[in-house]
Amino acid sequence: MGIYLLFFIFISAFSIFDFIGKESNQKIFLFIIWLLSTLFIGTRTIGPDYYVYHTYYLMVPNIFELSGQFAEYTIFSKFEPLYIITTSLGKSLGLSFEIFHLIFTGFFVGYLSLIFQNILPTSSFQLWSM
Numbered sequence: 001m002g003i004y005l006l007f008f009i010f011i012s013a014f015s016i017f018d019f020i021g022k023e024s025n026q027k028i029f030l031f032i033i034w035l036l037s038t039l040f041i042g043t044r045t046i047g048p049d050y051y052v053y054h055t056y057y058l059m060v061p062n063i064f065e066l067s068g069q070f071a072e073y074t075i076f077s078k079f080e081p082l083y084i085i086t087t088s089l090g091k092s093l094g095l096s097f098e099i100f101h102l103i104f105t106g107f108f109v110g111y112l113s114l115i116f117q118n119i120l121p122t123s124s125f126q127l128w129s130m
Contacts, residue, residue, distance in 0.1 A: 007040055034109055042105035043098075054097050060084065062092040 011033060044050070056079065061069065066088040074081045090100035 007036075010036070030113075034106075034113065037109045038102065038106040041109065042102035053101070057087055057091065057097045057100065060087050060091060063088045064092065 056077075060066070060073070063085070066073065066084070070081075070084070073079075073084050077084060079087075086104065087100070090103070095103070
């Protein structure tokens, strides 16, 4: 529980720069927040979801084998088609699940920042405008 409290306090401290910081410093701090969030979320190996995704990563074929079985995977799987393609692509590149999960999490955190940017247009939370 303590690590979550420290992470929350750290992110909250950076949010103060939204109001008082210079724009160039804000981009650096936002990049640091993105990096820390990605590392914090992407390196967690706790919870049943992690093991489900890990097992699925081991089961999915590479992208070349998936092309002939894509309909079966999308019909019988509970996973989204784009996730199936992304997982298969990661496996084709020879990435371990941990590295794939870290990269996937980085894209997720970046996409989440785009959503926040659209919801809060007056905020300086614009990670992608760097």
